[in-house]
Amino acid sequence: MIIACNWKMNMKRASAHDLVSDMASLSVPDKVQRIIFPPFPLLADIGAQIRETDILMGGQDCHSQEKGAYTGDVSASMLADIGCKWVIIGHSERRQHHNEGNTIIAEKVSAAQSAGLSVMLCVGETEQDRLSGTSDAIVLDMLASSLPDHVDPMRLAIAYEPVWAIGTGQNADEADISGMHNRIAAFLDASDMPDIPVLYGGSVKPDNVAGILGIASVDGVLVGGASLVAESINSITSQALAV
Numbered sequence: 001m002i003i004a005c006n007w008k009m010n011m012k013r014a015s016a017h018d019l020v021s022d023m024a025s026l027s028v029p030d031k032v033q034r035i036i037f038p039p040f041p042l043l044a045d046i047g048a049q050i051r052e053t054d055i056l057m058g059g060q061d062c063h064s065q066e067k068g069a070y071t072g073d074v075s076a077s078m079l080a081d082i083g084c085k086w087v088i089i090g091h092s093e094r095r096q097h098h099n100e101g102n103t104i105i106a107e108k109v110s111a112a113q114s115a116g117l118s119v120m121l122c123v124g125e126t127e128q129d130r131l132s133g134t135s136d137a138i139v140l141d142m143l144a145s146s147l148p149d150h151v152d153p154m155r156l157a158i159a160y161e162p163v164w165a166i167g168t169g170q171n172a173d174e175a176d177i178s179g180m181h182n183r184i185a186a187f188l189d190a191s192d193m194p195d196i197p198v199l200y201g202g203s204v205k206p207d208n209v210a211g212i213l214g215i216a217s218v219d220g221v222l223v224g225g226a227s228l229v230a231e232s233i234n235s236i237t238s239q240a241l242a243v
């Protein structure tokens with residue numbers, strides 16, 4: 001079970017330090033893996049802080065090239081060098097605000113895996129897709145097109161995040177999550193990648209996480225807003241331990 005914490009563009013050193021201390025005070029057996037995704041400027045400090053804990057760290061994005069004249073960007077090998085084990089790729093906020101399409105996302109997946117990172121690849125339909133009844137086709141196409149030809153299944157997790165559920169307080173209902181996760185699992189099976197964890201993300205909170213984690217095809221959650229508050233993320237983690 002994976003509890004992934006996407007801090008997005010939130011937190012400064014002091015508040016991040018306090019949050020991680022509170023998270024580390026909860027002892028978490030191997031059954032649950034916590035991964036935090038701080039903003040780039042915090043990675044060095046937080047990396048030092050989590051060294052003696054079970055918490056892993058990742059970047060929220062990386063460039064598709066290993067190095068070069070790309071002002072403002074960060075490469076996967078830089079993330080690995082500073083202690084990241086993971087990177088989020090293809091989050092809907094990157095797709096939307098940075099115009100990232102499936103082709104560049106697939107290149108980033110390759111770059112990240114080549115640098116030794118595990119990839120949390122995000123896919124999900126928009127509200128418009130949902131209303132027009134095309135969610136399944138959109139999500140499966142996004143998944144197929146966002147994966148490079150050569151992918152290391154040992155370094156991959158998929159996060160199904162309906163865009164309309166992100167940051168809205170309105171999570172997808174359990175039947176919809178279960179249906180989409182089953183379709184994603186069938187796609188992965190058919191692609192000879194049967195053991196890849198599939199997470200749900202989008203308004204996961206302490207009061208809905210037990211139901212979501214109780215769905216057989218859900219292997220964890222990607223949490224945004226609720227991962228910024230120690231009591232919330234510790235409650236979510238404790239509930240994951242009880243599943």
Ligand code: PGA
Pocket residue numbers: 006161165166167168169201202203204222223224225226
């Ligand atoms: P949210 O964000 O939990 O605040 O909805 C989830 C995400 O964007 O990963």
